[in-house]
Amino acid sequence: MNDTPILRTENLTYIYQKGTSSEVAALQDVSVEIRQGELVGVIGHTGSGKSTLIEHFNALKKGTAGRVLLDGNDIWADKSKIRAVRFRVGVCFQYPEYQLFEETVAKDIAFGPRNMGLPQDEIDRRVKEALTNVGLSEDYAEKSPFDLSGGEKRRVAIAGIMAMEPQVLVLDEPCAGLDPRGRATVLQMIADYRQKTGCTVLLVTHSMEEVAAIADRILVMNQSRVAFFDTVDNVFAHAEELQTMGLDIPQMTQLMLSLREKGYDVPVNLYTVQQVYDTIFARWKGGVHGAQ
Amino acid sequence: MLSDITIGQYYKAQSVVHRMDARMKLILTVLFIVIIFLCKNFFSLAVMFALTAVSILVSRVPFRMFFKSLKPIIPIILITAVLNIFYIDKGTVLFSWWKITVTTGGLSTAFFMAVRIICLIMVSSLLTYTTVPTLLTDAIERLLSPLKVFHISVHTLAMMMTLALRFIPTLIEEVDRITNAQKARGADFESGKFIDRVKAMVPVLIPLFVSAFRRAYELSFAMTCRCYHGGEGRTRMKQMKLSAVDFVALAIFLVALAGVIVLNYFFTALI
Ligand SMILES: Nc1ncnc2c1ncn2[C@@H]1O[C@H](COP(=O)(O)OP(=O)(O)OP(=O)(O)O)[C@@H](O)[C@H]1O
Ligand SMILES: [Mg+2]
Numbered sequence: 001m002n003d004t005p006i007l008r009t010e011n012l013t014y015i016y017q018k019g020t021s022s023e024v025a026a027l028q029d030v031s032v033e034i035r036q037g038e039l040v041g042v043i044g045h046t047g048s049g050k051s052t053l054i055e056h057f058n059a060l061k062k063g064t065a066g067r068v069l070l071d072g073n074d075i076w077a078d079k080s081k082i083r084a085v086r087f088r089v090g091v092c093f094q095y096p097e098y099q100l101f102e103e104t105v106a107k108d109i110a111f112g113p114r115n116m117g118l119p120q121d122e123i124d125r126r127v128k129e130a131l132t133n134v135g136l137s138e139d140y141a142e143k144s145p146f147d148l149s150g151g152e153k154r155r156v157a158i159a160g161i162m163a164m165e166p167q168v169l170v171l172d173e174p175c176a177g178l179d180p181r182g183r184a185t186v187l188q189m190i191a192d193y194r195q196k197t198g199c200t201v202l203l204v205t206h207s208m209e210e211v212a213a214i215a216d217r218i219l220v221m222n223q224s225r226v227a228f229f230d231t232v233d234n235v236f237a238h239a240e241e242l243q244t245m246g247l248d249i250p251q252m253t254q255l256m257l258s259l260r261e262k263g264y265d266v267p268v269n270l271y272t273v274q275q276v277y278d279t280i281f282a283r284w285k286g287g288v289h290g291a292q
Numbered sequence: 293m294l295s296d297i298t299i300g301q302y303y304k305a306q307s308v309v310h311r312m313d314a315r316m317k318l319i320l321t322v323l324f325i326v327i328i329f330l331c332k333n334f335f336s337l338a339v340m341f342a343l344t345a346v347s348i349l350v351s352r353v354p355f356r357m358f359f360k361s362l363k364p365i366i367p368i369i370l371i372t373a374v375l376n377i378f379y380i381d382k383g384t385v386l387f388s389w390w391k392i393t394v395t396t397g398g399l400s401t402a403f404f405m406a407v408r409i410i411c412l413i414m415v416s417s418l419l420t421y422t423t424v425p426t427l428l429t430d431a432i433e434r435l436l437s438p439l440k441v442f443h444i445s446v447h448t449l450a451m452m453m454t455l456a457l458r459f460i461p462t463l464i465e466e467v468d469r470i471t472n473a474q475k476a477r478g479a480d481f482e483s484g485k486f487i488d489r490v491k492a493m494v495p496v497l498i499p500l501f502v503s504a505f506r507r508a509y510e511l512s513f514a515m516t517c518r519c520y521h522g523g524e525g526r527t528r529m530k531q532m533k534l535s536a537v538d539f540v541a542l543a544i545f546l547v548a549l550a551g552v553i554v555l556n557y558f559f560t561a562l563i
Contacts, residue, residue: 022304055472058476060472060475060476083478083480086475086476086477086478087478090476091476092476093469093472093473093476096473098469098470098473098499098502098503099470099473099474099477099495099499100499101494101495101498101499111474111477111478111479111495112477112478115477115478115479115480116478146502160477161476161477164477164478
């Protein structure tokens with residue numbers, strides 16, 4: 001990972017239904033820098049503008065004001081290169097299973113690569129690899145996508161984006177509506193994919209717990225603005241503010257907050273059982289020694 | 293919630309017209325159409341024009357909204373106007389060339405027709421701008437309910453209309469969503485020959501139909517679960533009540549009707 005931003009927004013603002021009585025400012029003055037190779041978790045309450053933000057990353061929406069820069073170039077500078085931007089920034093939307101349309105899973109995954117104009121053998125290779133990436137066996141390739149379970153459809157849809165081999169992979173709530181095991185599988189799959197390809201990943205989610213475990217940095221959106229954008233530790237240091245924004249903070253963080261309310265001087269930026277155990281255990285030991 | 297369900301036609305505002313009973317608005321719109329076809333000269337038309345203007349002002353719907361609904365009709369207005377100018381041979385000749393003659397009669401008829409169409413469009417858009425579609429279908433159902441005598445299931449028709457209207461925005465949203473998702477995979481809807489563009493629609497249409505059928509199933513299950521069994525013995529959550537405003541509006545329209553008849557009588561007919 002290096003520090004040069006691959007994706008950057010400058011004072012991005014977006015207003016839905018501009019010029020009518022029902023204007024909604026979905027993004028206001030959003031300036032963020034996504035670094036090459038990092039995994040950014042994007043969280044925020046419902047309606048905070050997360051989905052709107054990522055639709056700007058692959059030029060599906062054009063900001064009412066502000067710019068989006070990919071590798072330092074304004075993505076809207078050359079209209080004829082918009083498609084190229086979409087191949088470089090692969091976006092998988094919320095509930096992507098509803099975009100499947102081909103007769104077979106393989107053909108559906110091949111839709112993106114085919115649009116890129118790749119030769120057939122390269123397409124075949126990518127389809128095969130994408131299936132492996134999402135943990136589906138080759139038996140699935142010839143099935144109809146409409147005969148799959150919800151979770152399987154979801155994976156096929158994600159594979160469809162991975163097959164384009166984008167530099168930046170953006171996933172909007174890939175775990176929404178899945179059971180705990182399904183979630184864990186999808187998250188693991190994303191982590192593995194990133195390990196393997198070294199691509200930059202943006203992961204939109206509601207669950208802090210999910211994102212805390214695998215993200216390098218967390219972008220917190222609140223009421224169409226950026227509330228925090230920092231490392232996981234630093235963001236959780238603001239646990240109380242996160243709670244007032246209507247976000248579910250991890251259970252362990254919550255525990256630390258309650259301890260602090262009771263008058264114990266404990267850090268609140270802890271989010272796994274292990275961390276809490278280590279901290280409290282060390283403190284307890286220290287306390288015992290200190291008393292003697 | 294219900295007021296959120298619109299077909300992009302409804303314009304939210306606080307006004308007397310918005311508060312009026314949907315049935316009365318529907319009746320008055322029909323009445324307006326009848327009266328405007330009774331107009332025979334510019335004096336009676338002026339009355340209707342004034343009525344249109346006042347209704348629009350009172351509704352607090354900005355004028356640009358009306359212009360928006362008028363825009364697609366402009367070619368039709370122009371074509372009728374041009375045809376009238378060339379075909380009507382009445383009054384003094386202003387201009388004559390080859391087979392074309394333009395007369396004062398032709399010009400004034402053209403203008404008359406144009407104003408009439410514009411008033412018609414404005415008033416019917418006023419109805420949709422100030423009335424939520426669900427209320428409108430509800431009003432239609434109530435006004436048509438006497439047709440039950442002929443064993444026409446007005447309720448079913450109205451329910452179908454309500455559902456169709458209800459799902460227009462949903463389907464539009466769905467098309468948007470699917471289009472975006474396919475664009476994200478590099479689908480190209482803008483370039484290529486006609487055939488290519490039609491083919492490019494397939495990745496949007498298939499998921500759209502799949503989800504429309506899914507929605508239809510879900511909705512019919514949900515309706516069955518809530519014991520929906522058609523209109524028989526069904527009561528309403530929202531009662532429609534006529535209020536003073538409705539009667540005042542009706543009175544104004546009736547006065548206009550009387551005015552038009554009188555003016556038609558006293559001045560020579562143009563058409
Ligand atoms: N098509 C639209 N028309 C009008 N307003 C919209 C539209 N889409 C979204 N909005 C509004 O923009 C704001 C941001 O929406 P967005 O979808 O980006 O939220 P989100 O953070 O992705 O929420 P969620 O977590 O529920 O997916 C919301 O207030 C929403 O009501
Ligand atoms: Mg969203």
